[in-house]
Amino acid sequence: MNKNFLKFSAFTLAEVLITLGIIGVVAAVTMPTLIKNHKITQLENQFKVAYSTLSQGFKLIHASYGGDADLSQILIDNGITDDDRTSNVSNFLKKYFKITDVVSRTGSNYWPAVAQVDINSADCKNWIGKGAIWATKGGKTCFGGFGTHVIKLANGSWFIIELNPWAATYTQNPGKMKGRVGWLYVDVNGDKKPNTWGEDVFTFVIGIDGFLYPSFGRDDAYYLQCQNKTAEECGDDFYEAYWRAADGTDKRCNVENEGTGCGAKYIENAFQFDRADFK
Numbered sequence: 001m002n003k004n005f006l007k008f009s010a011f012t013l014a015e016v017l018i019t020l021g022i023i024g025v026v027a028a029v030t031m032p033t034l035i036k037n038h039k040i041t042q043l044e045n046q047f048k049v050a051y052s053t054l055s056q057g058f059k060l061i062h063a064s065y066g067g068d069a070d071l072s073q074i075l076i077d078n079g080i081t082d083d084d085r086t087s088n089v090s091n092f093l094k095k096y097f098k099i100t101d102v103v104s105r106t107g108s109n110y111w112p113a114v115a116q117v118d119i120n121s122a123d124c125k126n127w128i129g130k131g132a133i134w135a136t137k138g139g140k141t142c143f144g145g146f147g148t149h150v151i152k153l154a155n156g157s158w159f160i161i162e163l164n165p166w167a168a169t170y171t172q173n174p175g176k177m178k179g180r181v182g183w184l185y186v187d188v189n190g191d192k193k194p195n196t197w198g199e200d201v202f203t204f205v206i207g208i209d210g211f212l213y214p215s216f217g218r219d220d221a222y223y224l225q226c227q228n229k230t231a232e233e234c235g236d237d238f239y240e241a242y243w244r245a246a247d248g249t250d251k252r253c254n255v256e257n258e259g260t261g262c263g264a265k266y267i268e269n270a271f272q273f274d275r276a277d278f279k
Contacts (some may be wrong), residue, residue: 046188061211098154113145137259138225173229175222179208198259216243217264
């Protein structure tokens with residue numbers, strides 16, 4: 001073999017160091033984005049699993065009573081009362097979901113009801129990530145404190161039910177939801193971060209038909225704004241309760257607001273999360 005070839009085909013130390021430096025710079029630029037996208041994809045998959053599990057469970061409850069009954073009446077008949085609604089529901093739901101634990105709102109677990117308060121407040125610092133209070137999408141405030149029990153599932157998700165089974169039923173509206181049982185709040189990965197509305201925490205309306213409707217979604221907006229009206233008669237009133245405005249402006253799912261409309265936005269987008277909604 002030609003020794004001169006070997007001599008002149010090797011890299012110098014300077015060249016190796018320059019190459020490694022370039023690789024390091026590229027990695028430093030791209031790695032944060034790759035890590036962020038991986039975390040978002042993980043949350044996206046957990047959202048799909050949680051929604052599927054909860055949807056199937058509530059549909060099963062409705063179907064097991066014939067499929068024509070009002071779900072709110074089913075829950076009332078199974079011990080739902082004004083004074084202790086969610087407690088009775090927790091026991092009832094064990095028949096339909098793989099529940100690993102139920103945390104009651106008692107003693108040291110008595111979480112407060114929190115309207116939007118500063119993220120540095122005591123309520124935010126003490127309760128975010130414990131199943132009932134979460135940071136808003138913009139990261140400046142927190143709110144929550146709904147229900148009386150955190151229900152933990154085998155798939156790692158947690159959910160809270162805030163019942164309102166006596167809500168009015170409107171048979172005339174352009175959407176599918178004709179009445180609601182209450183609200184369901186789900187943290188798709190339990191106590192793991194980010195514990196933020198619209199990222200790992202989502203809200204749904206439980207319909208009297210056993211379906212879960214995303215809050216501020218199309219059916220929720222029709223139900224709230226278009227009672228006894230056609231879609232044409234409702235007009236722009238529909239957008240008062242929809243996650244986006246008539247001009248397409250995102251009102252409830254971006255880094256500048258609370259994130260309570262993200263479930264509706266992502267379900268309408270075939271369960272695909274919008275990367276721009278994440279910091």
